[in-house]
Amino acid sequence: MLHLIKEKIRRQEIQFITYSDYMKMALYDPHFGYYMKDGEKIGKQGDFYTSVNLSDVLGTLLGKWFCKLFHTSGLTPVICELGGGTGKLARHILESIKQTDPELYSKTVYYIVETSPFHQKLQQDCLSSFEHVQIVSTIEELGQIEGIVFSNEFFDAFPVHVIEMYRGRLFEVMVSCNSSGNDLAEHLVPLENSEIISYLENEKLVLQEKQRLEIPLPMLEYLEKIAGILTKGLMVTMDYGYTHDEWELPQHRRGSLRGYYKHEMIEDVLEKPGEMDITSHIHFSALSSYLKSRGFIQEYLLRQDEFLLQLGILKELEEHYDPNPFTEKSKRNRAIRDLLIPGGISSFFRVDLQLKGLEDKRNVLFTENENGKTHET
Template identity: 45%
Template sequence: MLELLTEIISRSPSGRITAEQFMDIALYDENKGYYMVPKPKIGCNGDFITTSNISDIYGRAVAKWYFRQTQERGLPSHVCEIGAGDGRFASAFIDEWNKLSGDPVTYFVKEESPYHKGLQSSLIGARVQQVDSLEELKPFCGLIFSNELFDALPVRVVEKQQGRMMEVMVAMESGELKEEAVPLEDPSVLSYIRENGLKLKENQRLEIPLRMIGLISSISEMLQKGIVLTVDYGYTDEELMDPARKRGSLRGYSNHRLIEDFLRSPGKMDITSHVHFDSFIREGEKRDLKFEGKYRQDEFLLSCGILEDLLNHDDPDPFSAASRRNRAIRQLILPSGMSAAFHSIVQTKGLGEG
């Protein structure tokens, strides 16, 4: 990977590349990118844990929620999951759907990683349809779902230094990757900062998620009528500007450890940044995605009726199926668990409200 980056950086006229370009290569290079190589990323043997890996409860809860939407809003039993990982969410969703409805769900998956495609094929096989592009599904009616997708999109990085806006680039020195700040000139980045009213303090660093805007546009273009449910961690504009977050949120994860230097191990660790929630919502509104609500994970799951899945039992064994199930529910909804970090954003299009 380092040889590949050295070659690409040396070919650049300026001798440097953007953080976005670096992340593209480190995460998505078809031969050496982190998400592309055949290595576990999710779960105890990987680098991070998602809600779907805790229990099938999460996928089943969302299935119940969307089933209710189909009944109340006349939506079809069509689902498109973008970035389905190992397929556990899809498997749980489909299992629960089949209990709820005599109308089978048509489940599409858009996945970049060949490794994850293989895992999905093993787990859910013919129960889902793989698509290479969202455009294949135009015009789509139904639910578009993603979980920890937007935090993994490559971002630009800016920093205010001596009163001047700079862009943090990636260069090479003595065979090692290093950051290099240059005056910020890109009109797209400048426009994002201006339109979102982001006023950086001295030495403050911030990620600029231009790819987020592109993906929101693609989702809106493919969706004719339905709901977009986006689950991720992120910050509001006010939280982004908090002095405690002065160095931004771009970081790596390896073996469940946080790595502050995003350049440390390209291709060998996950790289993420917090989603700009307010901008995400505004960009959706610009593209006919009506914002319905942003909910903490516990709020959303409680509205899905997750407490109905708690099991009354007298089994003293903490490893019994009932004990494990109840423990998973608590982990998903208690403030000390994952619920404080994750939010569910609900957007709609073509449903006629308002």
């Protein structure tokens, strides 16, 4: 992969490529890209964990919630998961729907949009016993749908451009070969990309001196596709990210681009291209403003632990109490606690809920909690 990237750089008249182009190759090259190659990425034998690895509780709660939403909103029971990973989350959701409402389950169509042939095979094996599951490579294959579109750690793996304010001037951070030609290095060029400039203007973003920021142009392109295929329904985005106000905090001034290799965080994402995961925190403010211009309404932006509490995760804990610490029930209880404890995995995740064509159903997303209120961040 490194050789292919260096060759691409050398073919350029300017001898460098954007970070977005680098990430597209390192992650999605058809033969050598990280996500496209065979090999485990998620779990103990991979490079990172997700909430799905802890237990089935996330999928169980989502399945029960989806059942309620389909009944209260009148939506067609269609679910589209963006990026299905190993297929475990889909299995947990479908098992939950089947147990909660067998009649609704018989009518439910479940789509997975997955570009990786390796993960498509894992999903097919994992979901072979479920009816009405369709796995497609691109979202365009769905045509227009009504229902629920959701993702869990999907947009964080999208390619991004990188910019930096240096000596009072904006630069785009490019990728080039170092002086020896053996490795990759960064190269600053004056910002000229009109799409990036428009993004900064539209989002009213002003960088401080030496501040670095990822610009999610490919994410916006994908949101355009979602807006085109979802005629009516709910979009649920579970991921780690910040609002514009949070990006301005000192601790985020150097951006969020990171690599993960065998569960170790790698600061320099130019290391090990094609061998490690590369992620960045998504821009929730931009996601919301972009979808708003295309007919969506942001109903909530919650921390994941707040979202899980709204879905009734504490009832799952109560219903599975077991004093024996070695049983599956006790392991599940510990997983639930891990999802809720301060500083745990849910503290770093947000859940963004967007409605389209459901303005008259805005009060049906959650039932009121014990205090009669729904919390929002």
